[in-house]
Amino acid sequence: MNLLLQTTHSNLKAQIAVTGSKSETNRLLLLQALFPYITLANTSNSDDSEVMQKALKGSDEVIDIHHAGTAMRFLTAFFAVNEGREVVLTGSARMQERPIKVLVESLEQLGAIISYEKEVGYPPIRIKGQKITASKVNIPANVSSQYISALLLVAPKLENGLELTLEGEITSVPYIKMTLALLNDLNIKTSFEGNAIKVFPKAAVEPKEMTVESDWSSASYFFSLVALSETASITLSSYKETSLQGDSALIEIYKQLGVETHFEGNKMTLTKVPGFRFADVDFELNNTPDIAQTIVVTCLGLGIGCHLTGLHTLKIKETDRLEALRIELTKLGADISVTNESLTLVASNSINPNIKIATYNDHRMAMAFAPLALKVPIIIENAEVVSKSYPDFWEDLKSLDFNITEL
Template sequence: MKLHLTAPANTLLEENIQITGSKSETNRSLLLQALFPNLRIENISNSDDAQVMQKGLKITDGVVDIHHAGTAMRFLTSYFASQEGKNVTLTGSQRMTERPIKVLVDALKDLGAEISYEKNQGYPPINIKGKKLTVNQVSLPANISSQYISSLLLTAPSLENGLELELVGKITSVPYIKMTLALLSQIGLENSFEGQIIKVAPKKVVDDITLIVESDWSSASYFYSIIALADVGSSITLSAYKQDSLQGDSVLAKIYTQLGVETVFGSNTVELKKIKEAEIDSLNVDLADAPDIAQTISVTCFGLGIGCHLTGLHTLKIKETDRLEALNTELSKLGAPISVTDRDLTLFPSENINSGVSIDTYNDHRMAMAFAPLALKTDLFINDAEVVSKSYPDFWMDLKQLQIGVDEVG
């Protein structure tokens, strides 16, 4: 599906939008519910990834195809490895078979897991024969994707002797690790995070508890971008959000103050208000703890005609696509002066935005949604726009609610 996006007749915006539950929190909660079936979950994400996770957790034997869902691949690897008697082959899309899993598999093997590669060493598909894991000490490089770390931590309470995980080197994506540990704490699972060592105690049963999933801050990022590009005085109210969020991407509230956007927290809501035009020439941010918002921020800055220097982006190379190279290619099409390395992105200030450009999405939901706010500045096309269903199926409908033109073409 190819969409043509055009600016609303009035770029002074005012709207209320309900956003589905966080994909990150949902998938963590679903895995915990599989280990402790008496848990209840509310406000589950309606994303493809969450549906794939739910379906995968119900399978005990045979092929588990998680398509493009990287989180499900990492989380289910640890889950199945620790489930005695289960025998599955975990696979996914072509891109998923190019995304490394070796670091996690090696750690699980150190714990006693039985996992083998079906094709290429270090990459899915993998065959997993679930067994009781009794070894309780393992180490991981600290600068890898937090999903590897969270995968082990979520499964840890069900292990015979719990888990002591040592992180070697400089730790990145700390908020996502803390989100995982906070969820464990919410359901009464003992854990600690001191220095480089994380410990999770074993437990067989938890109390009857309802986990309420906060709405997704990554999804909120696109509305921060829209407000930043809209007229002063515009506002969008989003629900359901909380000020003491577990999600690392909630750092958006602080970052976008530099781009003229004020965040006002209400009861279960957050209001985004454009209070002034950006007064900086360039935005410099280390996104090691929140790399998923790099696409949104770089596109916002381009739309505002300012530069940015974003660092801490080394994990973007192994996402749904190589997001740094994808940003380089697509922003260049629009006329952006940009350069990238394997861990950072530099955009130089420019007033020029090419019109009528078709943005390729590379099977990456965030590419489609990050570029969409530019509709306030120029006509553009989004190729394979249905990819947003991975995390935010209602995205295009919500854009129409803002009177942004969203028309299918071709």
């Protein structure tokens, strides 16, 4: 499905309920599988969370998680400690190119039995669930935080808990802290000092309802829309001023891009600062790489330059996001260069109209480029890919008077 996006005005006003955080939902679904007395509210309706839920509740030997990277990592740890169960975890062609070796080796240090069905280091993998009694493991600190969170989430069910040593400089700390905070909410004892994380064993938890906060990565597209508008007041729910999600850094980042954020109860209102003077920006996104695409597209739309660093994990996402950004932004007329961990956009006041943006099976490519329709008509290819994290995105965009035509 290819969509032509255009709009006749850029004065935006709407109230939008954004689906629950995919990151929080998938962590809580795994914890619910380990501790069945937990109930969940405001869970994500994303493809990734539905895949995760189906895998945890099903009894199939072969489990296909399609494009869901979080599910692949979390389920690898879950089935490794699920004594007596044998499964093969597989996914899409792209998923079979995304590395899993670091996590597999960490689980093997603990006594897990995992083998590769095709290429060493990549899915599909065969997992024979074991009772795990070892409790100490080392893992490189600069890998995807999902590897680390996968180990932490299953740790309370290990006989002796887990002592995890992170080697080197830690990336995506907010996501690790989110995982530990969710464990703490269930009265599971943890500690995180220097490069050492401990999770203590806990056989059972008290019944509890856990409410998932709405997704901050999904909110990023509305920050971008407000920045690119003439005037705007967009209210989003349900959000917390003190969030576990690292992407809540959007508030401070978009202050430099003319967006003001105001909280009332569980609602967050974004407004455009009148007469804001824009200048080139420089952001270190080690802790928030998922919002890089949104930020660079915003800067293109504003006619300003940006230098973004800390992006090394983007090369192993749904696509190589740095290369995908370079190709698509160049089509729009941008002067952009990328390295293995950074991106530089040169300020320019012209954007080529009616360009077809390829999405590379990557939900964030589709949604990050959509706000540019405030500046020029733009075509998003394979627009249905948004269902991976935000199935209602195109409908919510229509509520802001965007004209969306299927081609």
